[in-house]
Amino acid sequence: MPSSDAQAAAPRSIAFLSKSIAMDFLLPAYQAQFPGSRLLLGAELQALLDAGQHDDIEVAVCWHPPAAQLSQLTQGAGLQLVQSIAAGIDHIDTQALPASTPVCRIVDSTMGYGMTAFVSWAVIHRQRHMDRYVAHAAQRQWREESIVAPSRHRVGIAGLGTLGQGCAKALLAMGYQVRGWSRSAKQDLPAGLEGLQTFHGQAQKAEFLSGCDTLVCLLPLTDETQGFLDLALMRQLPRGAHLINVGRGAHLVEADLLTALAEGQIGAATLDTFSAEPLPAEHPFWQDERILVTPHIATRTDPRVIARQTAHNFSRIRAGQAAEVAVDLGRGY
Structure with a gap:
């Protein structure tokens, strides 16, 4: 109708x-x-x-x-x-x-629910070593990995718009330490985000990054944020951090991610958006087991x-x- x-x-x-x-x-x-x-x-x-x-x-x-x-x-x-x-x-x-x-x-708002579910899954999947359990199961191995409580895992969200706030609220409810960064200060955050530590602007970006065991990119794509996820940024994260990009493909400098993985600076990446889509079959991301590729399906x-x-x-x-x-x-x- x-x-x-x-x-x-x-x-x-x-x-x-x-x-x-x-x-x-x-x-x-x-x-x-x-x-x-x-x-x-x-x-x-x-x-x-x-x-x-x-x-x-x-x-x-x-x-x-x-x-x-x-x-x-x-x-x-x-x-x-x-x-x-x-x-x-x-x-x-x-x-x-x-x-x-x-x-x-x-x-x-329903798109927000989908994004919240995807980001929550991506955080838990790596933080609880589910990728390793899948590999163990394929080998019929009963093998326990280390268990880290959510309260000891720090998740940073770059981009505190509607989608970023929804993800932060869900992760806080599960007990994660959550911090958020935006280009300008966020005022009057809604209920459910009382435990969110916020940062804004270039002056506070390094401090924000230093406390992200997992970094989620949910920024809008603008001239200022294109190439946001570069090697300089990745080197400001704790060593072995998990990078999740559900923003736009152009946020990520793809060659820099490969360098950071080779250095051990980035331990794993979950990527849902790419500069070229569909991702070409010959792209090196497909060959790296530390990178989980999903075909731009985080939400609809x-x-x-x-x-x-x-x-x-x-x-x-x-x-x-x-x-x-x-x-x-x-x-x-």
């Missing part, structure tokens, strides 16, 4: 743009939300763009959109909203967009949530109001 937002204001046409995934998995949710709108993707969309017949495309739904297609859309008179299907917009070349075109991200947003938020954003724009989750392009989130 379409929401009241969709009934009040439906775009004439919606384009789905991606160079990395098939976007047709979104179509049932958008068909239900916008029964009167034309949904365009693939060859049909490209034919209209090439013919210059795209003035009725008012919404572009994007995940790594091809730059050429996005540029063609901006040359028409219809585009009113660019909707990311993710919590960030770093996959969109916003410089190609008119400043007047709102770019919106997804805010989804239900397509129905994406469609509903698109409807809400479009209805506000059509009514002359600001979209509630429009991104500050200067900050990148």
Whole structure:
């Protein structure tokens, strides 16, 4: 059933743009939300763009959109909203967009639950040596590894947005020592984070890193945070630290991780995002047993949530109001 937002204001046409995934998995949710709108993707969309017949495309739904297609859309008179299907917009070349075109991200509490579950699992998996138990079981070996209480294991979370706060709250509830770092100070943290030790800015980053047996990266990707996980940072962690990257692939300098592993500075890494996806079969990460690769599956947003938020954003724009989750392009989130 379409929401009241969709009934009040439906775009004439919606384009789905991606160079990395098939976007047709979104179509049932958008068909239900916008029964009167034309949904365009693939060859049909490209034919209209090439013919210059795209003035009725008012919404572009994007995940790594091809730059050429996005540029063609901006040359028409219809585009009113660019909707990311993710919590960030770093996959969109916003410089190609008119400043007047709102770019919106997804805010989804259920996505937070998925991320919290994944990060909690990743921390426990290494901290309790589950990787070793899997290997022992394959050899039919009854072998006990050292047991370290959560209260003696320090988890640092770089990025204290909604996702980072959710992960911190869950880990605190399990008894872990948790600290968080953000680029600017966080005020008025919600209930459940009373035990969280917070740091912010470059001046406090080294102190933060020195107390991270496990480091989780959940930062937004901006010009400032690209390459955040480099060798200099890794060398400020306790020796043998576990690195978890569930932010963006561009946060990690991949060659530096291999160097840090070779040095023993990093003991293990759990990586869910990569600079090139899918990760090429010849990539050295596949061959290193200290690196656990997962295919960008830490969390997902239900397509129905994406469609509903698109409807809400479009209805506000059509009514002359600001979209509630429009991104500050200067900050990148």
